Amino acid sequence: xxxxxxxxxxxxxxxxxxxxxxxxxxxxxxxxxxxxxxxxxxxxxxxxxxxxxxxxxxxxxxxxxxxxxxxxxxxxxxxxxxxxxxxxxxxxxxxxxxxxxxxxxxxxxxxxxxxxxxxxxxxxxxxxxxxxxxxxxxxxxxxxxxxxxxxxxxxxxxxxxxxxxxxxxxxxxxxxxxxxxxxxxxxxxxxxxxxxxxxxxxxxxxxxxxxxxxxxxxxxxxxxxxxxxxxxxxxxxxxxxxxxxxxxxxxxxxxxxxxxxxxxxxxxxxxxxxxxxxxxxxxxxxxxxxxx
Ligand SMILES: [Zn+2]
Numbered sequence: 001x002x003x004x005x006x007x008x009x010x011x012x013x014x015x016x017x018x019x020x021x022x023x024x025x026x027x028x029x030x031x032x033x034x035x036x037x038x039x040x041x042x043x044x045x046x047x048x049x050x051x052x053x054x055x056x057x058x059x060x061x062x063x064x065x066x067x068x069x070x071x072x073x074x075x076x077x078x079x080x081x082x083x084x085x086x087x088x089x090x091x092x093x094x095x096x097x098x099x100x101x102x103x104x105x106x107x108x109x110x111x112x113x114x115x116x117x118x119x120x121x122x123x124x125x126x127x128x129x130x131x132x133x134x135x136x137x138x139x140x141x142x143x144x145x146x147x148x149x150x151x152x153x154x155x156x157x158x159x160x161x162x163x164x165x166x167x168x169x170x171x172x173x174x175x176x177x178x179x180x181x182x183x184x185x186x187x188x189x190x191x192x193x194x195x196x197x198x199x200x201x202x203x204x205x206x207x208x209x210x211x212x213x214x215x216x217x218x219x220x221x222x223x224x225x226x227x228x229x230x231x232x233x234x235x236x237x238x239x240x241x242x243x244x245x246x247x248x249x250x251x252x253x254x255x256x257x258x259x260x261x262x263x264x265x266x267x268x269x270x271x272x273x274x275x276x277x278x279x280x281x282x283x284x285x286x287x288x289x290x291x292x
Contacts, residue, residue, distance in 0.1 A: 006227035012182030042160035048078035069110030109136035159201030235270035
């Protein structure tokens with residue numbers, strides 16, 4: 001059961017943690033991702049969920065990582081209701097392992113390019129900002145983004161462990177941020193705790209539900225859980241929405257698709273396929289007869 005939880009401490013440190021194993025596995029199956037694509041998209045989805053919602057603002061976050069590696073664009077939308085969707089341009093990418101058993105996400109994403117983050121709500125105007133890719137490993141790139149674009153020093157750790165048979169074994173991560181009132185002692189303590197923790201993927205492998213993770217990272221502090229909600233892969237597309245798009249086509253484009261027996265539309269974000277028969281389209285494109 002995937003979740004996101006948020007915590008504050010009396011010492012001025014705040015932390016969000018997410019376990020996203022099923023969410024990443026759903027993306028993997030939907031897009032037929034190969035392992036390094038699963039790791040890249042899984043890290044990006046987890047990172048965007050951690051960035052979305054914030055502690056008080058109900059924000060959605062779109063994350064677009066455009067590196068010079070073979071994956072192409074990694075795009076994720078995380079919504080404040082903790083649903084997330086996303087894709088990579090090239091799901092069937094294979095790059096040599098970094099070392100035994102370690103997928104080289106940085107090589108697949110590429111270490112030159114741009115991280116673009118858009119924060120948006122129903123009410124406020126969109127806010128988009130970019131920063132250069134640092135390593136293509138995603139956690140480091142997001143931390144750099146937060147520091148340079150939003151002036152929030154953060155430690156981000158993201159991990160996706162993929163089985164040789166391609167399925168997602170564990171996925172998740174956390175973000176730790178210092179509030180302006182954080183003491184130097186608290187900062188030093190949390191840094192020491194994170195160093196002792198080691199890679200989050202290893203931790204999740206041993207603790208698939210993330211049990212004890214927060215207590216380890218925030219050890220020595222007074223912890224207060226302020227948020228705990230389920231997370232899932234979910235797209236906002238629908239058959240009606242695609243029908244609406246078809247209705248906005250120009251007349252000659254409408255005639256062109258009517259030449260096919262069947263029209264297939266594929267959602268970029270979730271790979272759902274929608275089929276419209278010629279008869280159905282003809283009906284849709286014919287203006288309703290005027291009733292006298
Ligand atoms: Zn979709």
